[in-house]
Amino acid sequence: MTEEATSYRSHYCGRVSEAEVNEKIKVAGWVDSRRDHGGVIFIDLRDRSGLLQVVVDRDQDPELHDLFGELRREYVIQVEGKLRPRSEETINPNIETGTIELEAEKMELLNEAKTPPFPLDEAEQTREDLRLEYRYLELRRSRLQKNLALRHRVSQKVRKYLSEAGFQEVETPILTRSTPEGARDYVVPSRVNPGRFYALPQSPQLFKQLLMCAGTDRYFQIVKCFRDEDLRADRQPEFTQIDIEASFVEEKDIYEISEGVVKAAAEAAGVDLPEPPFPRMSYEEAMRRFGTDKPDLRYELELEEVSDIFRDTELGVFKSVLDSEGIIKALVVKGGEEWSRSRLDEYTEYAQSLGAKGLAWIKVGAGGWQSPIAKFLSDEEKEELVEQTGLENGDLIFFMADQPSVVNGVLSEIRRRVAREEDLIDDSHELLWVTKFPLLEYNQRQGRYEAMHHPFTAPAPESSDKLPDQPEEAYSRAYDLVWNGVEIGGGSIRNHQVEQQELMFESLGIGEEEASEKFGFLLKALQYGAPPHGGIAFGLDRLLMLLSGEETIRNVIPFPKTQRATDPLTGAPAEISVEQLQELHLEVDELDE
């Protein structure tokens, strides 16, 4: 067996070329299409590599011709014959092997096939549950084949890069324990230990830190992680991380290795990235200028805070927002004066669907300032707006007034939508590090602080004395890598001293007892000579989305789940037998019929 030859074939369909003309070759694969002209039959034979046209002529071999007449789409066959060039007029420039064809001399039907439940070449149009039920058929499409191949190449490149950089791949447990904080766990009952449960890892976070304690020094793993949260186009309950951790490192060490990883991945996909080092931006600056901690820098469209301009405003809604510690931000759309009223209404509705109370706008044209709110604006306010935002004739300006989190959240989405609809996004790639995150954020509902990254993240040196009394002022040593507005990786320098880690738990309202019960093993490990360490994890699936240009993560995962986290192919999740339940010491509540 060589790279492509097997007992059934000498070549892959898509790999034969004019170099093999006049050679006898053997190919095997699926009938992609059949064109029967009565006297001559053409078959496009497909395998993983692509297509090859096979021809059979009745005059040459009537028996063989009849055999080919029986073929149908997706039948599996083996063909032997002589490769020949096509005549000038019959060349097909649309396929790789369009200048050659296989003159069949022998054909073996290896397997028949039922007619597929949906057309493979138009699968994109078909409802997704059906496609997932027959995922193995959809995977035959070249687009998904290419994505699988890309996934393989990216993994290989990343493994090679990290291995050569001295990182060791180490496997960590899948059956582990549930820990508080973070996402909901997937849970597995223990048969041997009644009433106890394993949890599937949300990430190998604690194990990789233990490996640092173990002296592994440089660890990586391409590993499945599990989070029982609701799904999105870019979110699956099980997904793959490129997980990395190293000892005796600071931020810049992780940045460097990460940039290498991303470059390696892009190279595998043939995507050109800007040269590292990638720019860095503080969380504060990202929020101020773009309203998000993962700004897309491929286009400008920056948010401008204009609260000061409206300090003495006549406009009730702005005034009341400012009086209650809210802010006002603006977004200028160049040339937006042409926008129709209905389009502006759509934007307002969109803003409301995202949680805003409304969205104010002004169109500046030859006829003056056109807007439902224009008459409330003083000349001075207008002047200041023009000065601060660079508003010009022909422009449109959006305003949003609310609490900062709402303003930033909604206006950053408006920014994205404008960029998309106004075609402001070029085909460049913009990566940046977002740094200097707050260490903690306040959870209104639970009335306590939560770790913004995770509870093992170290505070920035200048912030370490803010804990536990001024937690909101503490920054962390966390960092995110953002690519075209998508967070593709995040990590931090960790607490390696037990006192620091205990202080963190305290700030999170995790008592000594709870900390020792749930994280005791980590706290213990930190006391036995834990080296300074830190790391990062990349979402491989999201990375592949970017590299392949796919709109959904499902197209880079061979067997994804539906939005309801089911798998139409296997029928998972499924009920289990009473016996299984009993063995696991479980009872299921009466389900509504």
Added chain:
RNA sequence: GGGGACGUAGUGUAGCGGUCUUAACACGCCUCCCUGUCAAGGAGGAGAUCGCCGGUUCAAAUCCGGUCGUCCCCGCCA
């Protein structure tokens, strides 16, 4: 937990209270014809109780309610 879109032959869509509906069109499927196609072409044919349940109505694919399923979004995702 919430908001939105969708569900009609195998697939994608049209029809959206009653005679251009005996539910249409395209692709696919089946039969036949056809020697240079590559979205082959030509002729013919089969295939749907309009997701499911209930209601309104003289009359429901069409209106209403519920339910199931798929997708998108918010919440959630350290």
